[in-house]
Amino acid sequence: MSIKLHYHPLSTYSRRVLMALAEKSIPHELVVVDMPAGRHRQEPYLSLNPYGRVPTLEEDGFVLFESTAILGYLEARWPTPPLVPADLRGRALVDMHMKLCDLQFTRQAGTIIFPKRFLPKERWNMAAIAEAKGQIEKHFAILERHLAGRSYLVAEQFSLAELCYVPFLEFLALMEITPPSAVAAWSERLLARPSAVATRPRQ
Numbered sequence: 461m462s463i464k465l466h467y468h469p470l471s472t473y474s475r476r477v478l479m480a481l482a483e484k485s486i487p488h489e490l491v492v493v494d495m496p497a498g499r500h501r502q503e504p505y506l507s508l509n510p511y512g513r514v515p516t517l518e519e520d521g522f523v524l525f526e527s528t529a530i531l532g533y534l535e536a537r538w539p540t541p542p543l544v545p546a547d548l549r550g551r552a553l554v555d556m557h558m559k560l561c562d563l564q565f566t567r568q569a570g571t572i573i574f575p576k577r578f579l580p581k582e583r584w585n586m587a588a589i590a591e592a593k594g595q596i597e598k599h600f601a602i603l604e605r606h607l608a609g610r611s612y613l614v615a616e617q618f619s620l621a622e623l624c625y626v627p628f629l630e631f632l633a634l635m636e637i638t639p640p641s642a643v644a645a646w647s648e649r650l651l652a653r654p655s656a657v658a659t660r661p662r663q
């Protein structure tokens with residue numbers, strides 16, 4: 461049994477999995493996919509993940525992609541320490557928040573973060589960036605009401621839902637987004653977590 465994670469150190473979605481591996485102290489091997497050289501769009505990587513994205517997990521011939529599916533697998537294989545509540549409804553709420561994170565936040569964040577991190581300014585689509593920023597601000601207004609009087613999204617415990625947010629909350633300043641107070645406090649709390657600090661990208 462050995463976990464191999466194909467990833468890139470600057471990849472936000474990969475960082476979710478790196479954090480879970482750290483939270484659970486899971487032994488693993490890291491394989492850097494040379495994305496700047498386009499290796500994710502070439503063989504042999506495409507045979508592993510035909511969508512050409514990272515992260516991809518491999519374990520004794522078993523291959524899994526999509527970060528949220530990987531997080532669910534790691535949670536089931538290594539339930540301790542738990543990153544989901546023990547009860548059925550708590551778990552369902554974590555699933556809901558993970559889904560909402562991808563639908564209402566990370567998709568839009570990618571529209572802003574990717575060009576700002578990796579493309580020259582002439583290639584930034586300012587209209588798309590403004591639209592994405594507006595959608596994130598709407599989502600944060602909803603989160604703000606939910607987080608009022610709470611430290612975490614579900615059952616007052618750090619969960620896979622928070623873990624999905626962390627790599628993208630890292631770039632609030634780059635996105636020029638000032639979150640409302642409860643979201644700001646929550647974000648600071650999450651980014652100070654040892655697994656977040658240990659996996660913080662250089663850029």
Ligand SMILES: N[C@@H](CCC(=O)N[C@@H](CS)C(=O)NCC(=O)O)C(=O)O
Nearest residue numbers: 471472473512513514515526527528
């Ligand atoms: N839904 C996927 C998203 C993965 C993703 O978009 N990863 C980026 C890097 S952070 C990537 O591989 N991009 C390359 C591409 O789309 O060509 C997941 O959750 O794993």
